[in-house]
Amino acid sequence: MAEITSLSEAVASVIRDGDVVAMEGFTHLIPMAAGHEVIRQRKRDLTLVRMTPDVIYDQLIGAGCARKLVFSWGGNPGVGSLHRFRDAVQHGWPVPLEIEEHSHAGMANRYVAGAAGLPFAVLRGYSGTGLVDQTDTIEPITCPFTGEQLAAVRAINPDVTVIHAQRADRRGNVQLWGLTGVQKEAVLAAKKSIVTVEEIVDELAPMPDQVVLPTWVVTAVAEVPRGAFPSYALGYYDRDNTTYAEWDPISRDRDTFTKWLDENVYGVSA
Amino acid sequence: MSEWTTDEMMTVAASRALVGATSCFVGIGLPSQAANLARRTSAPDLVLIYESGAIGAKPGRLPLSIGDGILAETADAVVSVPEIFNYWLQPGRIDIGFLSAAQLDKHANINTTVIGDNYRDPKVRLPGAGGAPEIAASCGEVIIIVRQNKRTFVEKVDFVTSVGHGDGGDSRKKLGLRGAGPSRVITDLAVMEPDPVTRELTVTQLHAGVTAEKVRKATGWHIAFANDLKETPPPSAEELRILRALIAA
Numbered sequence: 057m058a059e060i061t062s063l064s065e066a067v068a069s070v071i072r073d074g075d076v077v078a079m080e081g082f083t084h085l086i087p088m089a090a091g092h093e094v095i096r097q098r099k100r101d102l103t104l105v106r107m108t109p110d111v112i113y114d115q116l117i118g119a120g121c122a123r124k125l126v127f128s129w130g131g132n133p134g135v136g137s138l139h140r141f142r143d144a145v146q147h148g149w150p151v152p153l154e155i156e157e158h159s160h161a162g163m164a165n166r167y168v169a170g171a172a173g174l175p176f177a178v179l180r181g182y183s184g185t186g187l188v189d190q191t192d193t194i195e196p197i198t199c200p201f202t203g204e205q206l207a208a209v210r211a212i213n214p215d216v217t218v219i220h221a222q223r224a225d226r227r228g229n230v231q232l233w234g235l236t237g238v239q240k241e242a243v244l245a246a247k248k249s250i251v252t253v254e255e256i257v258d259e260l261a262p263m264p265d266q267v268v269l270p271t272w273v274v275t276a277v278a279e280v281p282r283g284a285f286p287s288y289a290l291g292y293y294d295r296d297n298t299t300y301a302e303w304d305p306i307s308r309d310r311d312t313f314t315k316w317l318d319e320n321v322y323g324v325s326a
Numbered sequence: 327m328s329e330w331t332t333d334e335m336m337t338v339a340a341s342r343a344l345v346g347a348t349s350c351f352v353g354i355g356l357p358s359q360a361a362n363l364a365r366r367t368s369a370p371d372l373v374l375i376y377e378s379g380a381i382g383a384k385p386g387r388l389p390l391s392i393g394d395g396i397l398a399e400t401a402d403a404v405v406s407v408p409e410i411f412n413y414w415l416q417p418g419r420i421d422i423g424f425l426s427a428a429q430l431d432k433h434a435n436i437n438t439t440v441i442g443d444n445y446r447d448p449k450v451r452l453p454g455a456g457g458a459p460e461i462a463a464s465c466g467e468v469i470i471i472v473r474q475n476k477r478t479f480v481e482k483v484d485f486v487t488s489v490g491h492g493d494g495g496d497s498r499k500k501l502g503l504r505g506a507g508p509s510r511v512i513t514d515l516a517v518m519e520p521d522p523v524t525r526e527l528t529v530t531q532l533h534a535g536v537t538a539e540k541v542r543k544a545t546g547w548h549i550a551f552a553n554d555l556k557e558t559p560p561p562s563a564e565e566l567r568i569l570r571a572l573i574a575a
Binding site: 127 | 341355377378379386389390391392393394395396398399403405406407408411415416439445450452453454455456457458459460463464485486487488492497498501502504511551552
């Protein structure tokens with residue numbers, strides 16, 4: 057059964073230094089507030105997993121929380137590059153960042169295998185790409201029925217998956233809807249999970265195309281209104297495109313970034 | 327001074343290329359602009375599919391990212407990310423994949439990963455693959471829209487993120503890729519198509535006002551021109567009006 061708790065307690069008790077942590081949310085429902093709490097608690101040596109390590113991972117990398125990044129597209133969606141990610145890869149600042157790189161389809165299938173309790177998943181991609189040579193988590197495999205050459209990708213089973221959702225009830229059942237990305241798979245693939253929600257309600261009213269994660273597959277639930285801002289929570293608030301655009305000049309320079317971090321993350325409480 | 331910019335010519339030419347297609351898998355940036363213009367002009371029934379899970383998106387303005395809320399809110403269906411790749415893209419259900427590139431080579435292979443020879447110590451770290459490798463592998467055909475200059479148009483990409491025509495000839499088929507690969511590259515200067523045998527990109531259309539010399543100077547290899555080189559019809563007043571309204575909105 058999920059424990060209903062505060063964000064700071066959830067992060068303190070569930071995430072340990074050195075853990076493999078996935079924070080998912082495919083442009084929608086990104087767990088921004090939880091990411092900031094990880095930075096505030098100065099978690100270190102994390103292997104961060106995420107299909108689209110956008111602004112929140114730029115901040116975590118720049119704050120020195122990550123040792124390794126597993127990802128498939130590292131940009132600021134609709135804006136451009138991630139400068140803290142670039143600085144870490146190209147110059148090792150503030151700490152060197154090891155990377156393990158995939159395509160979206162590869163990453164999605166790695167979560168699918170993880171959620172299914174299988175060691176690998178199969179897809180018909182990757183052939184001829186340079187990605188195959190850069191990681192031992194992609195291997196060619198021959199179909200036992202047709203003889204076709206396919207790609208096997210190793211399952212991902214994070215120590216902890218963190219997501220944001222619209223609602224939970226008081227027992228810790230979680231409900232999300234809209235672009236649901238890869239969150240269900242990421243939670244089911246993980247050993248433990250933290251879900252931040254816009255609100256905790258007595259009863260979950262059914263929503264179109266909803267995903268429900270029952271309380272017994274979730275470790276901790278914390279109520280964090282606007283916890284996905286500046287990404288969005290369908291039905292609650294819109295994506296703040298201005299904040300994404302403003303991140304570009306802030307993140308280009310180490311000093312500007314450090315000042316931003318002090319004022320906007322370390323300087324505020326969860 | 328012409329009445330349109332080279333970028334506008336490129337976007338209009340790309341939108342016209344979608345005539346007759348049923349469905350289109352749209353990458354971020356320029357492809358999204360052209361696909362949304364096409365839905366308002368040359369291809370009103372085109373089904374726009376975004377990797378965020380939106381199928382049949384009908385946004386009333388340009389989406390600012392592939393996960394813009396307006397895509398999900400206007401879509402025929404919203405599905406998970408594993409589903410969009412495994413059920414919709416991989417089996418070849420989608421006619422056209424619409425991609426851009428940071429580097430593109432003479433066989434239309436795409437690099438969006440790193441600039442420089444050393445992957446582990448790159449000159450420039452780019453965002454990476456995203457959905458592009460599977461779009462390039464699985465769509466019926468691929469249209470690439472990209473601004474043309476020597477930095478982008480290189481003889482050999484530093485890193486193959488998404489396979490175009492591989493090393494040329496039948497190398498794409500040998501790799502087991504199902505779709506036909508890039509059928510057209512549309513730039514701000516010209517339109518290129520792969521040679522039917524060698525699969526090397528050949529200029530088949532110059533945009534109005536562009537010389538062959540200008541294209542040569544913006545290409546990092548000795549580029550071939552078709553014998554029956556055509557001129558791209560300039561954007562119509564209607565196309566320009568709709569495109570400008572779309573970008574301003």
